[in-house]
Amino acid sequence: MNKLLDFFAHTHTPFLHARGKKGTAALLVELEPTPGQRILEIGFGTGQTLVEIAARWPTIELYGAEKSALMLDTARRRLRFCGIKNVNLQLYTARLPFPNGFFDTVFCESVLAIVPDETLPGLFKEINRVLKPGGRLCCNESLWLPETTADTIRAINQQCLDAFGIVQASATYPYPADWQELGNLCGLQTEKMQSLEIIRASTMHRVHLRSALFSRIGWIKGRLIPKLKRANRQWRKNERLFEGYGRFLAGHLFVFKKRNG
Numbered sequence: 001m002n003k004l005l006d007f008f009a010h011t012h013t014p015f016l017h018a019r020g021k022k023g024t025a026a027l028l029v030e031l032e033p034t035p036g037q038r039i040l041e042i043g044f045g046t047g048q049t050l051v052e053i054a055a056r057w058p059t060i061e062l063y064g065a066e067k068s069a070l071m072l073d074t075a076r077r078r079l080r081f082c083g084i085k086n087v088n089l090q091l092y093t094a095r096l097p098f099p100n101g102f103f104d105t106v107f108c109e110s111v112l113a114i115v116p117d118e119t120l121p122g123l124f125k126e127i128n129r130v131l132k133p134g135g136r137l138c139c140n141e142s143l144w145l146p147e148t149t150a151d152t153i154r155a156i157n158q159q160c161l162d163a164f165g166i167v168q169a170s171a172t173y174p175y176p177a178d179w180q181e182l183g184n185l186c187g188l189q190t191e192k193m194q195s196l197e198i199i200r201a202s203t204m205h206r207v208h209l210r211s212a213l214f215s216r217i218g219w220i221k222g223r224l225i226p227k228l229k230r231a232n233r234q235w236r237k238n239e240r241l242f243e244g245y246g247r248f249l250a251g252h253l254f255v256f257k258k259r260n261g
């Protein structure tokens with residue numbers, strides 16, 4: 001197993017983003033959908049947030065698009081395990097498999113900042129295409145702190161790519177201001193940008209019980225199945241090596257709004 005995200009898929013690992021479940025809680029405050037709205041999550045991973053949303057707002061239409069077949073399979077199993085049926089999940093590669101102006105809101109957690117840099121403008125444009133006029137993109141992404149230099153970013157990303165198969169965060173769009181500018185170029189205006197490093201305790205939330213159990217089963221698999229156990233040991237060793245990198249990054253919550261017309 002040479003990709004960390006594959007290991008996380010096999011072990012049902014939830015909350016793979018800045019500030020974990022607190023980060024999700026802060027994002028859900030922004031999402032707050034009204035009945036009948038169409039919502040899309042891009043890069044849903046093992047599906048934890050989809051479960052929370054489907055359970056909390058059963059009257060919305062919920063969709064997901066993922067590029068990893070392994071993640072898709074785990075998310076499907078999580079939803080089934082939790083008895084949730086009304087979520088439409090799709091695998092996709094280049095173009096989002098939805099018509100223009102289809103969604104009220106698109107959201108993602110730790111996806112946009114780790115896609116290959118040259119594909120990010122295209123993904124922003126795709127999101128803009130599938131949003132209704134006035135629709136919103138809400139995302140939680142880890143970005144580099146302003147004092148982190150281009151050389152440091154390049155070096156850390158290369159090490160992480162070699163060790164884990166993913167970068168820490170975008171090198172071409174490293175700082176929050178770059179994202180505001182890119183969003184603007186793609187028709188998405190920044191409504192809100194907030195550091196996730198300070199999150200109020202009141203935004204804590206309880207995790208769906210069956211979903212927490214599904215995550216726990218994956219955690220146990222990671223400690224019992226020899227192939228996963230070996231991979232787990234290797235990832236932990238690498239993680240210890242790169243432990244200090246977190247201090248160069250901060251989680252950010254963005255809300256972009258599609259311009260009318």
Ligand SMILES: C[S@@+](CC[C@H](N)C(=O)[O-])C[C@H]1O[C@@H](n2cnc3c(N)ncnc32)[C@H](O)[C@@H]1O
Pocket residue numbers: 005013014015016017042043044045046065066067068071108109110111114115123
């Ligand atoms: C760091 S994980 C985050 C997973 C999940 N959002 C979470 O927070 O637990 C990134 C996820 O994005 C997916 N992904 C990466 N690039 C993508 C793309 N261009 N479109 C859709 N999903 C993508 C990966 O397969 C992975 O599941």
